[in-house]
Amino acid sequence: MKKLGDAELEIMKILWNGTEPYTSNQILEGLKGVKDWKLSSIMTALARLAKKGFVYCDRTTRTNYYSALIKEEEYKLAECRNFLEKLYDNSIQKLVSGLYNGNSISIQDIKELKEYLEKLEEDR
Numbered sequence: 001m002k003k004l005g006d007a008e009l010e011i012m013k014i015l016w017n018g019t020e021p022y023t024s025n026q027i028l029e030g031l032k033g034v035k036d037w038k039l040s041s042i043m044t045a046l047a048r049l050a051k052k053g054f055v056y057c058d059r060t061t062r063t064n065y066y067s068a069l070i071k072e073e074e075y076k077l078a079e080c081r082n083f084l085e086k087l088y089d090n091s092i093q094k095l096v097s098g099l100y101n102g103n104s105i106s107i108q109d110i111k112e113l114k115e116y117l118e119k120l121e122e123d124r
Contacts, residue, residue, distance in 0.1 A: 001070070001078045002052045010034055011045050012054060016072040021058060021065035 004012060014030040015022060022030070024042050031037045046066055049055035054075075058065040088094040096113070099105045 001075065004054070004075070007045055008049055011042070011049065012068060012075070015055065015066060015068040021067040023063055023065060027066065
């Protein structure tokens with residue numbers, strides 16, 4: 001799966017949040033306050049996203065409607081796997097250790113993680 005750029009990711013977040021396809025103007029409206037977007041920039045990004053296989057453009061009416069072809073969870077999982085593989089040799093322990101040693105997670109975070117892992121183990 002191809003990687004999304006920051007601007008493309010912002011557009012995908014809009015598409016993932018909706019259940020119905022969006023027009024480019026609706027996407028522009030949804031991005032207000034995130035970045036100073038212009039409609040032409042949205043259109044360029046949407047064309048790139050379509051070319052990458054992330055977005056479908058329905059051109060059957062006078063207005064183009066855009067919808068996500070890739071589910072949010074599918075993309076997040078692929079990015080997590082890629083991140084873990086590239087930076088931590090596929091080791092979750094190395095990831096957590098790095099975060100802990102870098103003071104990026106607290107004891108409370110570790111307790112919550114432990115409880116979560118115990119619950120996963122119980123559910124299996």
